[in-house]
Amino acid sequence: MPLPEHPEKIANLSSEELEGLDEVIYVRPDTGASFSLNLTAAAVLDLCDGKRSRTDIAGIIAGGTGGGTDMTRVCDDVDTILKQFVDCGLIRAAD
Amino acid sequence: MPVTDLLIAGLSIRISCSAQACSEGIAALTALFERAAFNGEADLRYSIVQDNNSAHLFCNGQHIWGSEEAGEVVAAFEWALYSRTIDALFPLYLSMHAATVGHQGTTITIAGHSGAGKSSLCTAALLAGADYFTDEYSLLDKQGRITPYPRALQWGGESHPAFPLPCMRDSGLFGEGRYDFTGRDGQHIVSLLWHPVRLAREPAALKLLLLPRFDAGASGVDMQPVARSQALMELAEEMHHKLPVLERLRELHRRIPPDTTIYRIVFSDVHRAWERVEKLLPDC
Numbered sequence: 001m002p003l004p005e006h007p008e009k010i011a012n013l014s015s016e017e018l019e020g021l022d023e024v025i026y027v028r029p030d031t032g033a034s035f036s037l038n039l040t041a042a043a044v045l046d047l048c049d050g051k052r053s054r055t056d057i058a059g060i061i062a063g064g065t066g067g068g069t070d071m072t073r074v075c076d077d078v079d080t081i082l083k084q085f086v087d088c089g090l091i092r093a094a095d
Numbered sequence: 096m097p098v099t100d101l102l103i104a105g106l107s108i109r110i111s112c113s114a115q116a117c118s119e120g121i122a123a124l125t126a127l128f129e130r131a132a133f134n135g136e137a138d139l140r141y142s143i144v145q146d147n148n149s150a151h152l153f154c155n156g157q158h159i160w161g162s163e164e165a166g167e168v169v170a171a172f173e174w175a176l177y178s179r180t181i182d183a184l185f186p187l188y189l190s191m192h193a194a195t196v197g198h199q200g201t202t203i204t205i206a207g208h209s210g211a212g213k214s215s216l217c218t219a220a221l222l223a224g225a226d227y228f229t230d231e232y233s234l235l236d237k238q239g240r241i242t243p244y245p246r247a248l249q250w251g252g253e254s255h256p257a258f259p260l261p262c263m264r265d266s267g268l269f270g271e272g273r274y275d276f277t278g279r280d281g282q283h284i285v286s287l288l289w290h291p292v293r294l295a296r297e298p299a300a301l302k303l304l305l306l307p308r309f310d311a312g313a314s315g316v317d318m319q320p321v322a323r324s325q326a327l328m329e330l331a332e333e334m335h336h337k338l339p340v341l342e343r344l345r346e347l348h349r350r351i352p353p354d355t356t357i358y359r360i361v362f363s364d365v366h367r368a369w370e371r372v373e374k375l376l377p378d379c
Contacts, residue, residue, distance in 0.1 A: 025344055027341055
């Protein structure tokens with residue numbers, strides 16, 4: 001399945017940041033399946049609002065990591081994360 | 096009417112049985128729980144009474160089951176005993192679908208769905224001299240301790256591929272009981288009960304959490320550390336309480352001690368698997 005250009009987090013996804021773990025656990029409302037994401041992946045998921053493009057998301061993540069970031073690499077990393085979100089059913093295409 | 100008073104994690108339970116045909120099975124099922132005489136009314140009151148040709152099970156006055164076949168009423172009693180005690184003990188105790196043993200100073204909880212190999216690992220541990228907490232209901236308190244829930248170990252038949260009967264009987268580590276009944280399809284079902292003689296009586300802090308996976312095709316034993324978050328997600332599937340998933344995760348995260356060592360163990364030979372676990376214990 002190709003990556004959506006404007007990814008959108010599925011509705012009613014519940015989440016919990018468990019103290020001291022530096023990870024966020026998400027639970028899909030339809031299946032009850034749970035997924036653990038590190039804080040960077042969780043930030044990417046939060047940015048998936050159906051309006052931002054993948055490039056927008058990569059730009060925001062790169063901005064958060066400070067100057068001198070290789071944008072091509074950040075875009076690739078974000079796409080890798082988004083691919084996993086698609087496989088887990090955490091995002092859908094808004095477009 | 097013969098009466099038995101039990102204490103399970105502070106919960107008082109009174110069992111009255113006047114149905115002679117049920118008494119042996121009920122005694123075998125409850126043999127390992129702590130006996131305690133208490134005054135006043137018990138928290139849970141079970142009675143099994145004979146009425147003409149049928150035996151009837153009641154809990155706190157509510158009719159649960161009735162049958163002409165004693166074994167069927169014993170099976171209903173077993174289910175009602177476990178499910179109602181677990182419900183009554185929550186939220187003081189959170190019950191995980193897991194076996195727990197104590198060995199060489201380490202409390203080991205083995206969690207997994209049916210067929211994952213937790214009861215086999217538990218039996219191998221007991222044959223190695225471990226103390227028995229439970230094979231099915233690991234009661235986790237708010238201090239991260241496991242409280243014993245020593246129900247009888249149960250085999251669904253009279254043999255086990257990994258543990259020949261003479262090996263169990265000659266070990267001197269188990270007493271034995273049984274009850275049988277006719278299943279829905281008319282099949283005669285034998286439930287063989289083992290009573291470990293080395294029982295843990297006090298709560299103990301959870302130190303080692305194992306997530307087993309029996310794989311008949313595995314060539315050896317594979318043990319890998321598991322991230323706490325992954326373990327929490329898997330354990331959330333193994334709780335006996337019907338709570339929303341996030342609430343399960345929160346409860347587990349709050350209660351499981353942060354220094355708990357967590358491993359996944361994949362094996363085909365349970366005896367070799369237990370040997371690997373024993374090698375790990377000094378580091379826990």
